[in-house]
Amino acid sequence: MSALVEQRAMEATAVKATGRARLKWARILRSPTAMVGLFLVGFWVVAAILAPVLPLYSPTEQDVMALADPTPSAAHWLGVDILGRDELSRLIFGARTVLVVAPLSVAVAMIVGITLGMIAGCYGGWIDAVISRLSDIILAFPVLVLYVILIANIGPSIINIVIATTIASAPGIGRITRGLVLGLKEQEYIAAARLRAESTLYIMLVELLPNCRGMLIVDACLRIGYTIITIGILGFLGLGLPPPNPDWGGMVKESTTVLNVWPLMSVLPSIAIVSLVLGFNLLADGLREAWKP
């Protein structure tokens, strides 16, 4: 997804969001979209956490007998994949991977991006210029192209996906943060802090960050969604996490060959990805509404 578009739209909204925004919990609870989002995300999170204690098959155990008819049965509720591995178990264990990798990648990207954006916004001048120009360069890459080039060259692994996400997302996050900081800088309480001769670091961490929080959390939710899609795409392109770890995108790729006889094998992991991404997107939407001043 185009980070540029996103970042511009966020900047536009960001200006409105300045001021001491307070999260209105009640609004979230009343928003049906947010609740559906929370439910979808919550479902996968709980499933992922409980995976080791649930009465599931091992996600790598191959059941030859089940291959004769891989469709859902009493033994395998959602059927088995083309190597006779339990589909339900692979979906749930697959959620573990994706729910660790995507938020982790986004968290690292947020740390890098927010730091850069804060620095650019607070100091301005040539520091701002350098950071902004560098961001422009990376933002000029179509995101998926950037991912494919990076992962194909440095190899697929969790750490490399984190690196790629950071490179691809940090500039966009930086731009949003910078925009927010520029808006907040003129507020009285920041001026007051400056008068108190607080250090820049203190202002950044204690005064600015908490007030950017709302927009950044919304942004993080959206980014986690995109990162899940991207991890799925990488898996589908054969650049996913190494097998036999269950990987939703890889599961779709493996089973496209049996699409016309056992469509469920491709459709189930597709639905898993869609539901989790949808969850994060709805959640982001709900949060955005809730944070409106």
Place this chain on the structure above:
Amino acid sequence: MDKTSHPYIPTLLDQLNEGEISRRDFLRKSTLLGLSAGAAYAMAGIIDPATQARAGDLPKGGNLRIGMRCMEIKDPHLADFAEKSNVIRQVCEYLTFTDRNNITHPYLLEKWDVSDDLKTWTLHIRKDVKWRDGRALNADDVIWNLKRVSDPKVGSSVFGLFTGYLVEEYDTGEKDDKGNPKKSSRLWSDKAIEKVDDSTVRLNLFSPQIAVAEHLFHYPMFILDPKDNGAFGPSANGTGPFEMVEYTVGKGAKYKARTDYWGGAAHLDTFEFVDLGDNPGAGIAAMASKQVDGLSEADAVQINSMKAFPHVAVHKVETTQTIVMRMHPDVEQFKDKRVRQAMRHALDRDKIIQTVLLGAGTPAEDHHVAPSHPEYAALPKWPRDVEKAKKLMADAGHADGFELDLVTRPDPIWELNTTQAMAEQLKDIGIKANIKSLPSAQYWEVWTSAPFSLTAWGHRPLAIMTLGLAYRSNAAWNESHFSNAEFDKLLTQAEGILDPKERSKVMEKIELIMQDEGPIVQPFWRIFSTVMDKKVQGFELHPSQYIFAKDYAVASA
């Protein structure tokens, strides 16, 4: 039987009559020695499939489209995969042809003669072969091609096959950075490839070799027009049945049949390859929509989903295509041969065949000699024995097992699936193989240097071809770093033995060495399969994945 045939043929015939060797064995061995395939089939009392195919009247005309990856085809002698050679195969031809029964026939040759010591091979070139530009094929053309592939600077994989009997290693006299003498390779003598007359070429070998005719059918061993200087493209000259009219990398190739082809014009008017990319689902979708009439290859899983299509016919052939998990005996974990043995005992081959190939395979025995190879010697089978394997691991000092990266590639998908199935079973003896699936190009960078890896090996009609390429000390493709003086000696011996019974005795020793201290775990021999529209006639699946469009026809709807 004419006088020119090899003196060993009568012995073979006796063995056949006394039931000591099978008809198939007789065919393979007698044709190896230069008996024409037709005569051999006649002596064995079997109908020659070549004449059988031609007997039926196939429909004329039409266009046939086959789905296959279309990659670069710059230099036919460098073709490194069957797909690339298929693009060239419709235009350029080979000196010999090995059929699906592993019987080798003359192709651009009229026949060949072999000396008793297997060191002099005389190749008689057909006199009726014409290049597309009208010139007749002659001995100089053939010699140019043979010399070109024997030049290390060209980098053809035929070079590796010729090493040991036409190509020798020599000391350049220079030293490398570490002070070791620099080795290089060259034709062993100026007389190695010799012109007898305009249509006869003689190969003088420095060591006996029975597989020469098979080597001449190795996929890059095309006979090209020297004028093209090794370059290929739509304008390239060839002796083959088709002319390439269009080629777009990543999209496809189009051919037009030659009316003046020496072997009689092809049944088809035109022929096409369509590139369907790396997504294995695309091939099925294209077959479902009848956008292609067939695929160059379809694995067991794809077949399973396409056999439901009413318009699709499934073609299968038993091959010696396989995949080996190979270990460098020089790394810590695999140093002790008992570890390698344990891994061989840990495998449940039938289960792997059932899961990965849906049954389309036969168990292998870890020595890379297939039951369908003429030199195969049967050994007792090893069933899965986890207890024994664990004990071997413990004896080798690895009671707790170990963890190691296992290199493989994501495409074709059956390779990755085999890797997963094998890794899962190795867990039971404490070996945790972390699968590292590298994109193909990166995989081929490390295929010989990674300590623990899986490699697919193509079909070869003779086991000694693969053994010589892959397991002889310092062989060109010795990916396993296996080096065993006894093995080398026995292999050289086997390459020079005529009597199949005698050779089997040597092969048995070779196979035992491989099982005892060899570097590989080999799960299966693959049954190769593909699909064609039912309107396609004359199609016979070749175990080497070779496509010969000249033999195919399409029935008009």
Place this chain on the structure above:
Amino acid sequence: MAIFVAKRLAMMMLTMVAASFLVFAVCEFTPGSVARKSLGPFATQEQVDFLTKKLKADDPLLVRYGRWAGVLLGIIPDPLQDPSTGLNFKDPRGAQYFGNFGYSTLNKLPVNDVIWSRLGNTAILAGLAFLLIVPLSIVFGILSGLKEGGVLDRLLSVICITFTSIPEFASGVFLVTLFVILWPVLPGTSPLDSEGGWSVPSQLVLPVAVLVIYDFGYVARMIRVSMIGVMEKPYIRTAVLKGMSTRQVVIGHALRNAMIAPFTVLLLQINFLISGVVVTELVFAYPGFGRLLLDASLFGDIATIEAATLITVAIAVTTQFVGDLGYMLLDPRIRLR
């Protein structure tokens, strides 16, 4: 204005130089040499060493980058085309000309021979998708932006969010199952020739649909935000208070102003579509730019990757530039920095 254009052009050049250098540096991580890739996996080490020496492939990164840039700008001839390499590489345009992207080690052809027709195919795919995305997203965006939080807004928003959550490979799987296998009315692959019995337009339907599904919802959301912003503006409120009908207000005032921000958003979708085509082209075996880029990246074909990078970055910065210019023209209040 002239200074603004000059500054932007300079920035574009700088961006392209930096991007190409970044890609060059990233490709350093790939194991293996240019020589090995040119010769294939089964060439002898001896031959690889010879070619490595010949190509000076052992030079430091900066030197090699300089050489690549020199070839591109037509300052020096392409070393791969030197006959003494024995590679038989010959570009009909010559070895030295401006815009020489060099020789692809993957396709063993000049990059310029391959990339432009692929880009053309992709332009058709992305162009058609764009033509559908624009009206669809505008209608969805405006309808849901009219009354924020209304039933229509909620409904359309949920539809849009759902569609943006479907990755292309998933919608590809769904559509192929439905329209190729269960109800075979469309072809499953798009080789772009009609000899397989399906017309070329019919081969475009599914790939275009996949791109539209993934993208239109997103654009619609952006237009919605913009529309909401406009509807809150005092002059719209005034117009409503004056007693104008909603219809009049929307058509007469809101629409033009609401389109300013999405104009940029829409233009930037061109950039998105370039990366969006990778998966779509793989699923439908479409002979386009995305698949070429994927193949080249997997193979480590630096010449093709670099060419593709420069082209995509050029498209991105150009659309961005056009977007800003358009922004300025549509809304004179915006001053340019």
